[in-house]
Amino acid sequence: MYRTAKGEEIFVIDGHTHFWDGSPANQKNIHGKQFIECFYAYHSNLSPPSEKWPLEKFEKYDAKTMFDDLFVTGYDDMAILQPTYLTDFYKNGFNTTERNSAIKKSHPDRFILNGAFDPRDGTKGLEDLHALSEKHKLKGVKLYTAEWRGESKGYKLTDKACYQYLEAAQKLGIKNIHVHKGPTIIPLNRDAFDVADVDDVATSFQDLNFIVEHCGLPRLDDFCWIATQETNVYAGLAVALPFIHTRPGYFAHIISELLFWVGPDKILYGSDYGIWTPKWLIDKFMAFEIPADVTKETGSVLSMETKTKILGLNAARLYGIDVEAQKKKIRAGGGYAHLPEAVHAAP
């Protein structure tokens, strides 16, 4: 919960969090080591110095640390757990639905547990998706199109097998498809970060929502164009948001373009925890205004109403969260006990 100086309460849903194990004990090979070190470079490069963690903590943090960082020190009311399996790099996987489900189980009102699928898993994978969905009542999945599987170095959303999985997701009521574009898609002579396949599936699956993580970066320009055409394509702010500290000028341009092309109803806040933590991200975001010269170019303004949508209301709509009812639940469970009296006494 974020509370403004005027006492307005802003309900925050963190659209992108992880409970991973990237520790050396879990690393299968050099790629596992390089993967977590690459994440750590993002963390080190873009975090304020006071928020930097030692590598050991970053590699593997416990559930309590995560809970405190998100909900006690941080302003998150709820967080979506997005799995990333990486079973070719990590012995027990990096951040599986199973691992995430333990923390969800301890704090059911705080977390939304997403699943995952990989179209290269064939019929068995479809069966697993059914089982996963039944077990966890999934409303969303996270897809990492650059995941390595043996000889395969990734897939496209437009692959025939992926269509079958998306059809299955639709039938199972999994409405939210979070897409993370990484490098190394085969064939290697094409643009590895191309977002054109998102355009294709968004047209074919009008009932599904496609939340493109990192707002399509490093293809923000192409992504904006697609999101303008497709009503069911959303922008996840992870990776762009931390620039608010190191490079506020760039962040201003990016948020201004996103508001211009994608619109205030289709942008979702995400900390990408443990890469970054909600406290400083939201403090900076709430204090941020788009400079006049940038507004002049796009007409975009980051109003309080828009901030409220980005921080929680948009995700609440996608995941069917009744904000007032959820606040009551969290309050009843003592979830706001650490906040100043005025906040948790609010109706």
Add this chain to the structure above:
Amino acid sequence: MTTMNERGDQNQQMAGARPRGRAAEVWHCLQGVTDPELDESVVELNFISRVEVDSENRVHIEFRLPTYWCAANFSFLMADDMRRAVIELDWVVGVSVVLGEHMYADKINEGLAKGLSFRDTFGVEADGDLDDLRRTFLIKAFQRRQVALLNHLAGAGHAATTVVSLTLGELGDLPVEDEGAKLVRRYLERRDVVGPVRADALAFLDAEGARLKADGLSSYVSGLRRVGINAEFNSALCRGLLSVRFDLETPFVAKSKMSSSTNSGSQHVP
């Protein structure tokens, strides 16, 4: 042998320590090689970690990238462009380019050493060469340079009607101050991506080679704005990741072994 690593080049203030002679020529040459995605020089981006010229005029170049996962195709393109640029120097008898700490380093380095094409290097993992990819990013680079120049010309008071009818000859003759001259030069370097370059050809065309219209110019410019913003964001991210990955922030302290070869170690001891 002349040895000069990147830190030496970037950090040393002593004029005498700057690369001289043939190594300097190689550095100068590499200045013109760009990261196709970012449209910036690989030297400016700090990607080159080592340049050596041996006594037989063979050049050895080492480079590294911001992450272990940087796309294989761009990595290969940059290495290939470095080789092609440097071999143009008339005294060079051979060029080796080696990429370090990358998921495809072995494969790329082997392909480069054998002088293979991208397609032959990656075999079944690639279903063609890199021409389409290169063109996609040349167009983006063109658009980014064009929008920067159009904004500059608008800011300097040139009317849209005048701008869209300028020929390349007239653009070259336009009285502009330093910043403008740089933007014109950069634009002209990429203008051939969209159409033939002749003095009487129109200076400003869109990506399809069609002339721009004065009345739609501002919406055309705002449509292209995101291309430049994307590239600048990526560039900032890449520079940041590179500097963390190779600790380029910490002032360089020469190890005793190196100080004798670079003859400048004491300059860096705080």
